[in-house]
Amino acid sequence: MSGTRQFHNIALIGFMGTGKSSVGHIVADQLRFSFLDTDELIESRRGKSISAIFSEEGEPAFREYERDLVLELASRNKTVISTGGGLGANTANVASLKEYSFVVCLWASPEKIWDRVRSQTHRPLLREADPLGKIRQLLAAREPFYKEADVLLNTEVRCLKEVAQQVLHQFQLAKTLYR
Numbered sequence: 001m002s003g004t005r006q007f008h009n010i011a012l013i014g015f016m017g018t019g020k021s022s023v024g025h026i027v028a029d030q031l032r033f034s035f036l037d038t039d040e041l042i043e044s045r046r047g048k049s050i051s052a053i054f055s056e057e058g059e060p061a062f063r064e065y066e067r068d069l070v071l072e073l074a075s076r077n078k079t080v081i082s083t084g085g086g087l088g089a090n091t092a093n094v095a096s097l098k099e100y101s102f103v104v105c106l107w108a109s110p111e112k113i114w115d116r117v118r119s120q121t122h123r124p125l126l127r128e129a130d131p132l133g134k135i136r137q138l139l140a141a142r143e144p145f146y147k148e149a150d151v152l153l154n155t156e157v158r159c160l161k162e163v164a165q166q167v168l169h170q171f172q173l174a175k176t177l178y179r
């Protein structure tokens, strides 16, 4: 592998509950990078929760905020960017992230994802009669987009610390290979 890519940042993409926000914090601490979560930034800028954005403005408005943010973040340096679960399910967003970041997709099975998020209530897309069915359906539809990441990392049987270690390892490896 060789080329001219520069890895100033790390971006974590992947489905809800794969650990992007939790792992991103650990990786940023270890690298002494800044940490940024696109969900949190959109919520603080809009002054409301993602659930409120979905119900008051609609999902398309939220997706537009995500697309705008991905373009804006090109100016970042030494930042770990944890994305919302749907942000990386979009070819243009992943291509933009790759211009300024090493992109890691965190992966898990639908059953593991449901196990991790079932006690949390803040994800509007999972307020369904059959949330596990919804996870299966969405994950299958999004899989080809997530696989456009530089690296796919299975989190199924790894604790948060181990996932973070793997992200760091892949980042250091990529910097060496692309040098």
Ligand SMILES: Nc1ncnc2c1ncn2[C@@H]1O[C@H](COP(=O)(O)OP(=O)(O)OP(=O)(O)O)[C@@H](O)[C@H]1O
Pocket (backbone or CB within 6 Å): 014, 015, 016, 017, 018, 019, 020, 021, 022, 023, 039, 082, 083, 084, 085, 086, 116, 117, 123, 155, 158, 159, 160, 163
């Ligand atoms: N590898 C793991 N081992 C144990 N628990 C995990 C792991 N990954 C995530 N979790 C737990 O799953 C829950 C969801 O994790 P987190 O919020 O980091 O996911 P996310 O990918 O950021 O989701 P979203 O796309 O909705 O923002 C948290 O309680 C977190 O501690």
Ligand SMILES: O=C(O)C1=C[C@@H](O)[C@@H](O)[C@H](O)C1
Pocket (backbone or CB within 6 Å): 015, 016, 039, 050, 083, 084, 085, 086, 087, 122, 123, 124, 125
């Ligand atoms: O997978 C998704 O589409 C989402 C994931 C969350 O991170 C939030 O961005 C929001 O709840 C939508």
Ligand SMILES: [Mg+2]
Pocket (backbone or CB within 6 Å): 020, 021, 022, 037, 039, 082, 083, 084
């Ligand atoms: Mg998150």
